[in-house]
Amino acid sequence: MQPPEAEQLLAAALGHHQAGRLPEAEALYRRILSANPNHVMSLQFLGVLAHQLGRNDAAIDLIGKAIALNGRIPECHYNVAAAYQALGRLDEAAAHYAKAIALKNDFAEAHFELGNVLARQDKLEEAAARYRRALVMRQNFIGALLSHPLIF
Numbered sequence: 215m216q217p218p219e220a221e222q223l224l225a226a227a228l229g230h231h232q233a234g235r236l237p238e239a240e241a242l243y244r245r246i247l248s249a250n251p252n253h254v255m256s257l258q259f260l261g262v263l264a265h266q267l268g269r270n271d272a273a274i275d276l277i278g279k280a281i282a283l284n285g286r287i288p289e290c291h292y293n294v295a296a297a298y299q300a301l302g303r304l305d306e307a308a309a310h311y312a313k314a315i316a317l318k319n320d321f322a323e324a325h326f327e328l329g330n331v332l333a334r335q336d337k338l339e340e341a342a343a344r345y346r347r348a349l350v351m352r353q354n355f356i357g358a359l360l361s362h363p364l365i366f
Contacts, residue, residue: 220246224255236263254280258290265297273297288318292327299331307331322351 227242243260246253261276277294280287295310311328314321329344348355 220250220253220256224253224259227256228259231259231263236267239263252283254284254287254290257283258287258293261297262293265293265300268300270297270300274301285313286317288314288321288324291317292321292324295324295327295331299327304331304335308335320351322348322355325351326355 223242223246227239227246230236230242231239240260240263243256243263246256247260250256257276257280261273261280264270264276265273274294274297277290277297281290281294284290291310291314295307295314298304298307298310308328308331311324311331314324315328318324325344326348329341329348332338332341332344
């Protein structure tokens with residue numbers, strides 16, 4: 215499969231994914247990966263899809279492969295952190311949210327989710343700082359506004 219064809223299939227897969235047509239998206243991600251097992255974005259998005267279906271171990275495996283191939287994509291770290299968080303593996307989740315922030319400091323969602331992990335670990339002052347940081351970046355970040363009284 216030539217790169218332009220892979221990118222066209224990826225665009226189609228993302229369209230299905232965003233529209234909630236997960237079986238169609240999964241089939242296209244897998245088609246890309248059958249031709250190129252190291253296609254980073256297909257690995258990542260197939261991992262996101264696995265997380266959405268509650269298959270968090272599979273999500274960690276898939277997105278972990280994407281990170282091994284290119285660890286400089288903040289969204290990969292964010293997405294694998296979400297799978298770790300769903301499994302209650304909070305230290306790993308925190309480490310990946312922190313890496314996402316290190317790669318993209320204005321990643322409001324990563325600051326917010328790191329705040330959620332820290333709150334679950336009873337690190338309330340650190341959590342509050344992350345919520346405030348998310349609000350500085352996105353003043354209309356409703357989730358951060360409503361999540362905890364820690365931010366005020």
